Amino acid sequence: MCDMEITEWYVYILRCSDSSYYVGISPDVAKRVMLHNLGRGARYTKDHRPVVLVYSRKYSSKSEARKREIQIKGWSRLKKEKLIKGEFK
Numbered sequence: 001m002c003d004m005e006i007t008e009w010y011v012y013i014l015r016c017s018d019s020s021y022y023v024g025i026s027p028d029v030a031k032r033v034m035l036h037n038l039g040r041g042a043r044y045t046k047d048h049r050p051v052v053l054v055y056s057r058k059y060s061s062k063s064e065a066r067k068r069e070i071q072i073k074g075w076s077r078l079k080k081e082k083l084i085k086g087e088f089k
Helices: 029-037 062-073 077-085
Strands: 009-015 021-026 052-059
Touching (some): 009 029, 009 062, 009 077, 021 062, 052 077
Antiparallel strands (some): 009 021
């Protein structure tokens, strides 16, 4: 399946073993988290396993999800934690 066929994309946040956060996008969050924990998800999470999913939100396109991912990656830890707790949108 190519990106053009996927109509739902998710932005997700993982809490790593050292309590740091990793932000990413995927059309299948469960599969992606599994890959992160197997050491095949991202270079960063490979060295910070295990990871736990703490947030995800659906978007209607990869482009929309990517823009939000970039935005969240630029946030402070406190702002990310507020988003995870549902105190911020």
